[in-house]
Amino acid sequence: MSLALLFPGQGAQRPHMLHDLPPSPAVTAVVDESGWQIDDLDSAAALASTVNVQIALVIAGVAGARALIDDHGLAPEFVAGHSVGAFAAAVTAGVLTLAEALTAVELRGWSMEHACAQGDWGMAAVSGLPTRAAAEIAAEVGTDVDPLWVANVNAATQTVLSGTDRALLRAADAASRAGAQSCERLDVAVASHCPIQQDTARLMAEHLAQLPRRLPTYRYLTNTRGRITASADVVLDDLAQSVARPVQWYDGTRLLGELGVTCAVEAPPGHVLTRLLTSAVPSITAISLTDNGFAATARLAARMTASAT
Template sequence: MSKIAFVFPGQGTQFVGMGKDIYENNEIARKEFDNIFETLSFDLKEAMFNGPEDLLKKTKYTQPAIVAMSLVLEKLVREKGIKPEFVAGHSVGEYAAMGSAGFLTISEAVRLTSFRGEVMNEIAESVNGGMAAIIGMDSDTIIEVLKEIDGVVEAVNFNEPKQTVIAGEKSAIEKACELLKERGARRAMPLAVSGPFHSSLMKPAGEKLREEAEKFNFKEAEVKLVANTTAEFLTKPEEIKNEIYSQSFGPVKWVDTIKKLKENGVDTIYEIGPGKVLAGLIKKIDKEINVINVNSVEDVNNL
């Protein structure tokens, strides 16, 4: 029995003008977007539709922008009669997955994401950290090599079998990149991000997020969510609150997430939101899964 999953992208997929075509050409989308924009204390609409790019790149804007666009598109996909058995999201995409699963309403999910963006930014500015992508080496080898480095540096995003992102202190990242290349990594590239996301240095953000999450009315999920940190199914409010806390300084186990979906009968995945990053990763993890991209009003109309 073939099953469907929805997956949602993370940071780095944003672009100026994101969501504008959907807003201008679909009545349902316009209402959803306006509802989201009204609940925020800053002008997300202007940042998304008109930029400038430097503004949209700020975590405070980037994260809610991606989740807002993803969840409005998700609603339009459901309007076509397409419903998922499972959902998952990559990093901040997990907040879109929460909305899709029914843990929170669309505007609640975006509001919580907006808080996440602010708190992540605040903690990132207080630590001198960064991230780097390691290409052409398996994650087990990377984890072993990192044990030899002084300072905080951890494998945090397990994106596909030969691409893992590391995060930690800047000096430790530099040393790790050199050593990993010496040991056979094809490339070790520092990423243009403002902090060591998903590493233990971000734990103070987790504490603040845990407090904030208590102000929201989480419901039992209608659809199973595959958690970033464990690749296990979550359906209960307490489980998702624990994940919100852990995920801010814990790993994104994307390879295990896709394997979990496959094991449970998923053969079609809809990547919903800006960009096509996840489709590329999924193909590297499992070529048999059919991936359908939905990132514009045209994509929705073509479903």
């Protein structure tokens, strides 16, 4: 009987993602408020930078959410962001200002790149195996020199691994032998949601601790536990710590269904979270704003939440 807004994380980016946002007063206002020139963020060359990717994703997510809320009158009850998408969720919920979020993710992206400056690192999604099997593969092929960790639990049979290139190659072979459908490298130049980012988590905790505490206006789904909170302290802790801990997305999406969410809209860019939610909780109507535009998305979301009341 309620609406959730979803915000994608790194890997969902694509060239011209900010230029491709549908025209809207809210979109124009958010881009202006950001203080960034979008030409500097969303070209193919610019998106080679983790910093630029994360800034662009936050701007796109906040712009999409504000267009739905301010221009089209939608009233969400929950916000949920995957990885860096959680910063867009926190802005939408009023815990962070846009300026605070962009400063934080610029620092976050820089620190993540620094943590992975020595060696070749990345992430890969293992599909078609349960999480336990993917975790066993990570434990089997990871070494002290080439570590491998579970980074995201996205679905019952999709688990993302983080580690060195060599470990990911070995994991792909092991996953294939175990019967996985695929082991696909993500468009991510760092290893995230794993212990190599512990310094980033500490840096983020120190930075976010200096910010004012503002109660969220919408309930926030945490990355680290897959649970709902209305506490500003919990939101800020989740934003800091999730970079070094696995994202419990599957638990969180199932919880949204248990809490009565009937419709979820994925902010730009893309539709990865829409597909994951449709698979995990078929009772929730999941809509990609990128695929449907503002007006059609708002009409469908309003109809789905009204018809369920």
